[in-house]
Amino acid sequence: MTPHQNWSGARRTTFALLTALGTLAGASIAGAGQAAAADTWTTVAAGVTYRQYDVPATAGVTHAHVLNVDLTNSHVRVGLLYPGKVASRAAVSALANGQNAVGGINGDFFNISETQHPGVSPTYSSVGPAVADGKVLKSAVPNGQRFGPKMPPGTDTRAVVGVGTDGRARLDTLSLTGTVTRSTQRLALGGLNQYALPVGSVGAFTSDWGTASRRRATCGTDAKRADPCSSETYEVTVKDDRVVSVSTTPGSGAIAADTTVLVGREAGAESLEQFKLGDTVTVRQGLASGSGTAFGFAVGGSPVLAGGRPLAGLNQTATTVRTAVGIGDGGRRVFLLALDGGSAYRKGMTVAELAAALQSLGATEGFSLDGGGSSTLVARPSGSTRVTVRNHPSDGTERLVSNGVGVFSQ
Structure with a gap:
C-alpha cells in the first residue's frame, strides 16, 4: 500500500475569479452541496437533478451543464460506464443507455492515436486505474506515457476519483x-x-x-x-x-x-x-489505495481541488472545453460537470477556472477528466427511459470514449 498523495500545497484561485463565478445567474456559494437555488435545477430521477448556466471565464462566457447527485439517497449510486472491455470505446449516450444509467459524463483520458509508432494501432485504453462494481479492471500507465495535459505538481497517473464501499465519494490513488x-x-x-x-x-x-x-x-x-x-x-x-x-x-x-x-x-x-x-x-x-479505502467504483484523471482549495500549479492560461467531477458534503454529494462545445462557447476555461467553478457548486474536492471533443454530458428527459446529450460536443457529434461516470437510480 502506498502513502496517501500529499496535495497540501494547494493555493486559492484569485478572489476576483471566485467572486465572478459566485455571481452566476441563480448560483450560490453557500454550504457544501447547496449549488444553486432549488428552482434552477430540474429533476432527472430521485436524488438526481440537472442544471445548465453561463460561466464567465478568461476567454469569454462559456456554458456549463451539471448533474447534482445526492449519495444519501438510497436509490442512487455512481459507477463506471465502459464498453465491457478496457481496450474499446463507445459514445457516452450508448454506454449510459446500455447500462441503464439516468445520466453521466465522459471519463478518463485515453490512448486515442499512435501516429508516433507507425504500424501500431491505438488501443483506446484509458490512462489511469479503473474499478467497476468492485472489480479491478486495470492499473495506471507510467507518467511519461500519459495522454492529456500536464498534471499538477505532486500528482501522477495513479490518481482516481471514486466511491468507496462506504458509499462516500473521494479522491485517492490506486497503485x-x-x-x-x-x-x-x-x-x-x-x-x-x-x-x-x-x-x-x-x-x-x-x-x-x-x-x-x-x-x-x-x-x-x-x-x-x-x-x-x-x-x-x-x-x-x-x-x-x-x-x-x-x-x-x-x-x-x-x-x-x-x-x-x-x-x-x-x-x-x-x-x-x-x-x-x-x-x-x-x-x-x-x-x-493510498487511504486504505476499498472502492466500488473508480476512474482516473487529474485532481484539481482538495480540502476546499485549488491545487498549486494549476494552468491559468490554456483554455478548452472541459469535463470534471466535484465532491461536496463530506463525500455525500457529487457534481458531474461538462462544458458546452457549441461554437459560441468552445473556448472553454482554464484548469484553474475549472477548480473555481467546482467550488462555486459547493465542491471541496475536484477532479478533471478528458476534455475537448470528448466532453459530453447526458441525462434522461422527464418520462423517458433513454438519455439524451445535453451539451454540444465540440466535434459536432459524440466522440467515442474509453469510459465514463454514470449515475444510476432505482
Whole structure:
C-alpha cells in the first residue's frame, strides 16, 4: 500500500475569479452541496437533478451543464460506464443507455492515436486505474506515457476519483500490487490491462482487456510516450495456472476467462524467456489505495481541488472545453460537470477556472477528466427511459470514449 498523495500545497484561485463565478445567474456559494437555488435545477430521477448556466471565464462566457447527485439517497449510486472491455470505446449516450444509467459524463483520458509508432494501432485504453462494481479492471500507465495535459505538481497517473464501499465519494490513488510466481521464481507485476508497461517489466492481460493488440504495451518509455517500441519482448500465455504457449512477439485477440497473457519487455522479457510449456505459474494482482479505502467504483484523471482549495500549479492560461467531477458534503454529494462545445462557447476555461467553478457548486474536492471533443454530458428527459446529450460536443457529434461516470437510480 502506498502513502496517501500529499496535495497540501494547494493555493486559492484569485478572489476576483471566485467572486465572478459566485455571481452566476441563480448560483450560490453557500454550504457544501447547496449549488444553486432549488428552482434552477430540474429533476432527472430521485436524488438526481440537472442544471445548465453561463460561466464567465478568461476567454469569454462559456456554458456549463451539471448533474447534482445526492449519495444519501438510497436509490442512487455512481459507477463506471465502459464498453465491457478496457481496450474499446463507445459514445457516452450508448454506454449510459446500455447500462441503464439516468445520466453521466465522459471519463478518463485515453490512448486515442499512435501516429508516433507507425504500424501500431491505438488501443483506446484509458490512462489511469479503473474499478467497476468492485472489480479491478486495470492499473495506471507510467507518467511519461500519459495522454492529456500536464498534471499538477505532486500528482501522477495513479490518481482516481471514486466511491468507496462506504458509499462516500473521494479522491485517492490506486497503485498496482501483484506477483507472477513460477517455482521459486517470483516477479513483481508491472502492469494490468494497460496500453503502456514500465520499461523492464512484466504486465498481465486478462479477459477484461479485449481483442486489441498487446504490442502497444511495449512501445515508448517511462519518460516519453513517443520513444520507439522495444525490440526485446516476450509473451507467455497461462491457462488454469499452466504455461500453454510462448512467443517472442506480443499478440492480439480475445483472452478467455481462465487465461492470463504475460507480456515482458527488456529485463521482463528475459525473465519470461525462462518459462517453459507446462510450467506451473500463479498470477496475483490488485490495486491498493493510498487511504486504505476499498472502492466500488473508480476512474482516473487529474485532481484539481482538495480540502476546499485549488491545487498549486494549476494552468491559468490554456483554455478548452472541459469535463470534471466535484465532491461536496463530506463525500455525500457529487457534481458531474461538462462544458458546452457549441461554437459560441468552445473556448472553454482554464484548469484553474475549472477548480473555481467546482467550488462555486459547493465542491471541496475536484477532479478533471478528458476534455475537448470528448466532453459530453447526458441525462434522461422527464418520462423517458433513454438519455439524451445535453451539451454540444465540440466535434459536432459524440466522440467515442474509453469510459465514463454514470449515475444510476432505482
